[in-house]
Amino acid sequence: MKFNKVLNSIKTYEAGKPIELVVREYGIAPKDVVKLASNENPIGTNPxxxxxxxxxxxxxxxxxxxxxxxxxxxxxxxxxxxxxxxxxxxxxxxxxxxxxxxxxxxxxxxxxxxxxxxxxxxxxxxxxxxxxxxxxxxxxxxxxxxxxxxxxxxxxxxxxxxxxxxxxxxxxxxxxxxxxxxxxxxxxxxxxxxxxxxxxxxxxxxxxxxxxxxxxxxxxxxxxxxxxxxxxxxxxxxxxxxxxxxxxxxxxxxxxxxxxxxxxxxxTKDDSFVQQSVALHQEQIKRYEAFADENSIGYIDSYTNFITYLFDENLNSSHIADALLKRGVIIRDLASYGMNAIRITIGTEEQNSTFFRHFSEIIA
Structure with a gap:
C-alpha cells in the first residue's frame, strides 16, 4: 500500500503519557499516580x-x-x-x-x-x-x-x-x-x-x-x-x-x-476559576524555582503553568523521566526536542511535594 510521500518526513506527535499506562505497566494504583506532563489544570474544572x-x-x-x-x-x-x-x-x-x-x-x-x-x-x-x-x-x-x-x-x-x-x-x-x-x-x-x-x-x-x-x-x-x-x-x-x-x-x-x-x-461567564488557577500556579512555581536554586539546577524563567529544568552532563533527562515514571510521577522528557531537560506541570501543593520527594532521591 502506498501512502503520501510527505509522511516519510513526519514524526508522530507524542502526547504526555496517560495515567492508565503507568497503572498498566508498573502496577501502581491510580490514586498514587501524579501526572505532571501535559500542562493540565491541577485543580480540575470549575464546579x-x-x-x-x-x-x-x-x-x-x-x-x-x-x-x-x-x-x-x-x-x-x-x-x-x-x-x-x-x-x-x-x-x-x-x-x-x-x-x-x-x-x-x-x-x-x-x-x-x-x-x-x-x-x-x-x-x-x-x-x-x-x-x-x-x-x-x-x-x-x-x-x-x-x-x-x-x-x-x-x-x-x-x-x-x-x-x-x-x-x-x-x-x-x-x-x-x-x-x-x-x-x-x-x-x-x-x-x-x-x-x-x-x-x-x-x-x-x-x-x-x-x-x-x-x-x-x-x-x-x-x-x-x-x-x-x-x-x-x-x-x-x-x-x-x-x-x-x-x-x-x-x-x-x-x-x-x-x-x-x-x-x-x-x-466564559466567570473568570474567578481562572484567577484561582493562576494564583495557585504563582504560589507553587516558587517552590520549583527555589528547589532548582538550592540544587544548582538550571531552569527557564516560566510564564506558563509549567517549568523547564535544564540539566548538565551529570544528569540525563531520559533516565530521570524513566525513573520518575516507575515511581508513578509522569513528567515530560524534552530529549526529543534536542534538549537535556524535563518539563514539569506545576501541580497542587501535594502533587508538587510528591515530585520533589522522588526527584530528590533520584538525582541523589
Whole structure:
C-alpha cells in the first residue's frame, strides 16, 4: 500500500503519557499516580462546568449549534471584537490545521523558533511545506528576521508563552516582528498560556485586539489550560474577518461536540476559576524555582503553568523521566526536542511535594 510521500518526513506527535499506562505497566494504583506532563489544570474544572455536563447529558445525541453563536458572542464581548473575527476549533491546534491547509503547499515554507510546539512542524509537513527554525528557542528578532528575509515563509509561528520551554515574548517585541514582516505572510500568535504570562508581567499580555490592526495576523486561544477544559477540546482563532472567512472553508461541520460547546459557553461567564488557577500556579512555581536554586539546577524563567529544568552532563533527562515514571510521577522528557531537560506541570501543593520527594532521591 502506498501512502503520501510527505509522511516519510513526519514524526508522530507524542502526547504526555496517560495515567492508565503507568497503572498498566508498573502496577501502581491510580490514586498514587501524579501526572505532571501535559500542562493540565491541577485543580480540575470549575464546579459549574460539571453541573452543565450533567444538565445537558440528555442532549448528547444532538449535533451542536454549528453557528456556535453563543460562544462566539461571549468571546466577542470578552475581547471586544466581532463574531465575524472568530473561528472555533477542536482545540486551538485544529485552527493551526485550518491555517496550514488554507495557505501551504509543496512550494511554501514556514518559520518557527528552534524549540516550540511540535504540531506547527507536523501540520506544515503534512502539506509538503518546508520547515525552517531559528537557532534558539527564544523568539529573537534578529534570528527571525534573518531567516524571514532568506526564506520568505508563508507562515510564521510566534508561540508566546512558548511551549515546551516556558519563556515569553513581550507584546512590544511581537509587534516589532509583525511590522517587520510582509503582509503576504500569515503570522500566528499562539497565546495558549497567555493567562499565566499576563498575570506575571503586564508587558507580556497580548490580546486579540492588539493584533486586529493587521490583516495577516491571527491570535490563538484555548480553554484547555487555565480554564481546565483540556478534555473538552475547545480553542479559537481571532483575526480580521476576511482571513477568518477563508479559514472557514477548511472547517468541517460540527467540529466540536454538543457538550464541549455548552461548557465553553459556561466557562466564559466567570473568570474567578481562572484567577484561582493562576494564583495557585504563582504560589507553587516558587517552590520549583527555589528547589532548582538550592540544587544548582538550571531552569527557564516560566510564564506558563509549567517549568523547564535544564540539566548538565551529570544528569540525563531520559533516565530521570524513566525513573520518575516507575515511581508513578509522569513528567515530560524534552530529549526529543534536542534538549537535556524535563518539563514539569506545576501541580497542587501535594502533587508538587510528591515530585520533589522522588526527584530528590533520584538525582541523589
Amino acid at each position: 459549574a462546568i460539571a453541573k452543565v455536563i450533567r444538565s445537558h447529558a440528555d442532549i448528547a445525541h444532538l449535533y451542536p449549534d454549528d453557528s456556535m453563536f453563543e460562544l462566539k458572542a461571549a468571546l466577542a464581548k470578552k475581547y471586544n471584537v466581532e463574531d465575524t473575527n472568530i473561528i472555533i476549533g477542536a482545540g486551538s491546534d485544529q485552527v493551526l490545521e485550518f491555517i496550514s491547509r488554507a495557505v501551504l503547499d509543496e512550494n511554501a515554507s514556514v518559520l518557527m523558533s528552534g524549540v516550540t510546539f511540535a504540531m506547527y512542524e507536523i501540520y506544515a509537513k503534512q502539506m509538503g511545506a518546508k520547515v525552517y527554525k531559528t537557532m534558539s528557542h527564544e523568539h529573537k528578532f534578529e534570528e527571525f528576521m534573518e531567516a524571514y528575509n532568506m526564506y520568505r515563509p508563508k507562515v510564521v509561528y510566534i508561540c508566546t508563552p512558548n511551549n515546551p520551554t516556558g519563556d515569553a515574548t513581550s507584546k512590544e517585541d511581537v509587534i516589532a516582528l509583525i511590522e517587520a514582516m510582509g503582509s503576504d505572510t500569515v503570522i500566528v500568535v499562539d497565546g495558549a498560556y497567555m493567562e499565566y504570562a499576563a498575570a506575571k508581567d503586564e508587558k507580556y499580555r497580548i490580546t486579540p485586539n492588539d493584533l486586529l490592526g493587521y490583516d495577516n495576523v491571527i491570535y490563538l486561544g484555548t480553554f484547555s489550560k487555565a480554564h481546565g477544559l483540556g478534555g473538552m477540546r475547545v480553542g479559537y482563532g481571532i483575526a480580521q474577518a476576511p482571513l477568518i472567512k477563508e479559514l472557514y472553508k477548511m472547517r468541517p461541520p460540527f467540529n466540536i461536540t454538543t457538550l464541549s460547546l455548552r461548557v465553553a459557553i459556561e466557562a
